[in-house]
Amino acid sequence: MKFNTILLLFLSLSELGFGGMQFGDIPVHENGRIKPLDTFSRNQLLSMYEKRSLKSDALPGNNNIQKMEAVDWLLQLITHPDNNDAFHVFNIRNPQVVGSLGLEWRKSHVYNRMEVLSGIQHQISYIADIQGKSEEQLTEFDKQMLRVYGNIIRFQELSYSFTCLLPLVSIENEEIAAKLKVEKGKKISYFQIVRNIDAINEPLKALLNKEEPQWTAEEREVKRIVTLLNDIGQDNFAVSIKIIPPENADDEAVWLSPWEIMDSRELGEKQEKLLITLEEYIQAYLQNDESQMVTTLANYENILQSDFGQLLSVKNLKTETWMNHTKLFYKSMAFYLLSFILLSLSWVFKPELLRKISFASLLTGVGFHAYAIYLRMIVMQRPPVSTLYESVIFVSLIGVVSAAFLEYSRKDGIGVFAGSVCGIILHFVGFGYANDGDTLGMLVAVLNSNFWLATHVTTITIGYGTSLFAGLLGHIYLIQAIRSPEDKTHLKTINSNMFGATLFALFFTLFGTILGGIWADQSWGRFWGWDPKENGALLIVMWQIMMLHMRITGVVKPLGFALGLILNNIVVILAWFGVNLLSVGLHSYGFAGGIAMNIAIFIAVEVVSGLGTYFWANNLRLKLKA
């Protein structure tokens, strides 16, 4: 126990110890939320490359780098747009798509921009054709084609987002250089010239009133610069990185990308300061000037804090970046796995010592798990559960914590077993959901209520978690009844644990369901509307009430009760995920596709294993009686 307290303390200290701002901490606005560039670049990469960082297959072969973070890739991309073919980030696995784009079939499935673009050019009319169709009319091939097409556009936009800040225009004329206050021969950016355009206004005007042979050297230079600016200005389609906050801290104002700023007539004073600092950072990066990079980022942070402090919290941005890098859920998964392995070993030798270590490992996992959920709450400023993904990681935590309490009271490894199994399976499910994109999304209007999210949603998910935990105890009871049917006292203790867990689960599911009704009464005008999700919750409650009454009236014996709890797991899963498959009702904001098969497998496994162990154990019991 002490070990964990120290660990948590250490973790919270490390949060305080964030250093200065990194490039990845810079805020950007995407999908309704302010997030660090680190998260932004991961999301972008995930949608093209299907991973959150680049592995060696995507990187240029000449330099021996094995791995690259998404944010470093983004920085490379925006500072060297002409070199963007170096990255093979288009993950195309559909053989039909690969064929029709004229690409060679690769084991790694990754291609670069040039390869995809030359293939797409022959398909452009087909793509235009399917773009007008509705979702149902599209074949799998069409969807994949559109995905590739969307990604190539996304990639192009990213690459050219910052060209207005890159030093691309050299100033060759002494006078013009003096007017723009730069050295002759130095390269400056589109933005630098645009904001000093008044300085060269005179020769620019003169230019228009004269024929070309009469131009002075100065005017000739201006003409050359303007032509260059026009060329660079072609990139102004690239507006996907909304990095500049609105001038005034108004919630409804929009964030702008550098190119949108170039085009906008009203550049705020604070916005300009921020953009200039960003430009300085980019140039320091290009010159490989480490100390200048640190200084400019520190300036950037200062401006954010002093001028845009009402709009965003730099600390939260850093927290989110830190969270992205530490991958706390993977760490907790590792500890759950470790605890399961140690527990298995404890059945072979050193039972007491290994059990204790495995328990400590489980608790360590819980520590990481809970801390990660806590950080997500801090970053999003909302209660732990508001999306299906969050419900998975939260239910998993509740299951493991319940199991840890059981272990604390029993001290025989059963709690560790239940906890590690619950943690491992649900983490695995959670990772699956995380791969669908940003797990920190914004909420639709009806959910936008922290009070009800904190009460109803949290309570009902605790109910799911404790119900699944009770179901797991049902499994354990049946297994014990098969392993040692003669050990009556042991079975009796597990039996009362099962009963207690069911009472607990009922408390949370019942209370959570009623709270849900009250929320519905407050927002939709009726306490109960027989909506699928409501009915799902009601089914769990009724199943549990039924099991308790069957037990009290003697309709079922402990073995049957255990089976009932196992089957309750099916009810929970149907209420939790299954109702989203119906795609009717008011609660259909969850994610639905592709889970039908998984639910079917889960039900089959539970039915077969539940009934199988039940009849086996019952046979043994009858034999023992005889």
Next chain:
Amino acid sequence: MIRILKDPRIFVITIVWMMVLVFAGTIAQKDMGLFAAQNKFFSSWIVWLWYFPFPGGRLTMVIITVNLLFFFFNKSIWKLKKLGIVILHIGGILLLVGGGLTAIYSTEGNMIIDEGAYSDFVEDYHNMELAVVNTTHQKFDSYTVFDQPMLKNGKELHHLHLPFKMKVLNFYKNCEPIRRDTDPGVHYKGMMKNFTLSNQPVAKEDNRNRPGILLEISGTGTTTDGIYGLFLGQSIPQSITVHNDLFELAFRRQRTYLPFSIELIDFKKVLHPGTNMAKSYSSEVNLIENGIGKKKLIQMNEPLRHGGYTFYQASFMEGQHRETTVLAAVKNYGRMFPYISSIIMCIGLLFHLCIKMPDLFKRKKS
């Protein structure tokens, strides 16, 4: 008798049946829509499955309630150790009673208001009505209203205030006005001279249907006698003149008039910046009662309660020039029951858990 009624095995059987109903009623929503499934499985006394009658949701709930009431005749429960259980079951009774009150007495409907306009009536979600309005007098209109149950095919409609008779020729649950190709003859009047109502397949959700009605008017003794067609959302009013009295016929959603009115000042939809995803909807309204106005804000999760009614932000329509808000208006006598019963049930369950806890999670002494 009491011994049979209080038998907890009745409860086990009924709750199993209730679970079957809930499951079936949920799955059925995919095919028949929420309202129809609710009527068939939950709000019914008897549910017909295939050709056999089974207890419907309402009957099952009544059986559970009765069984639960007789639970208190058990002598063995009146002990301190069982206090939590008793409290829990009292809460359960209250929840069921509240549900019953809501099922029987609550009414709900829509109030639809354009920006700048006001409304003083609630429209039913499902039922229609036929209103005959005598607009002869300059100062007032006199209304004669026939509710949907009266609007059955072949039914004759007459009233003291009306100098003519009406007969329902056809009631359409969903119809479409279609322009006629040929002249139907002198018997068809008003819009039906040029149009005919064509029956359409009935949609699952009632708000997607356009109900209509074909009426025969007789007894005026003039050429006004004839066949008239009305449907929901008819833009041209159908009016007739009988003995110098002017009547307007309107086929509309059933209205309940309120003793106050609500004016929509402004409807607002706020998006999450940079997306098309709504962050909030709200209606700024003026609640007018006895000529005195009060400004109120209705938004998601924050309804307006007044005069026994609760108004919720339910939906909206965006026109070219102005927005329209759709408020759900609910009157429910049972609405406090879930609040009270849930508190009672939680106290009971917690109490019981506290008593039982030490037994159920005993520390193993090793």
